[in-house]
Amino acid sequence: IWKAENLGICSGRSFRIGGTPELLKRGLSHEWVKIQGRWKSDAFERYIRDTPRFLG
Structure with missing residues (x-):
């Protein structure tokens, strides 16, 4: 699917x-x-960008 849409590599991460x-x-x-x-x-938690309400 990724190749067909030219989206490149996408990892589980x-x-x-x-x-x-x-x-x-x-x-x-x-x-x-x-x-x-x-x-x-x-x-x-470091991946929760610009969403301080999630850190509480």
């Missing part, structure tokens, strides 16, 4: 990074996002 703010915006807990994204630390 890209989906986790892009999905993190969306899941939090939908009201899922930080702990749930951390577990589902298989984050071993709270490092995922």
Whole structure:
């Protein structure tokens, strides 16, 4: 699909990074996002750009 649309390479990490703010915006807990994204630390919080309301 990516090649057919000339989108280049997209890694699983890209989906986790892009999905993190969306899941939090939908009201899922930080702990749930951390577990589902298989984050071993709270490092995922650095990917929540320009969205300070998610950091609380």
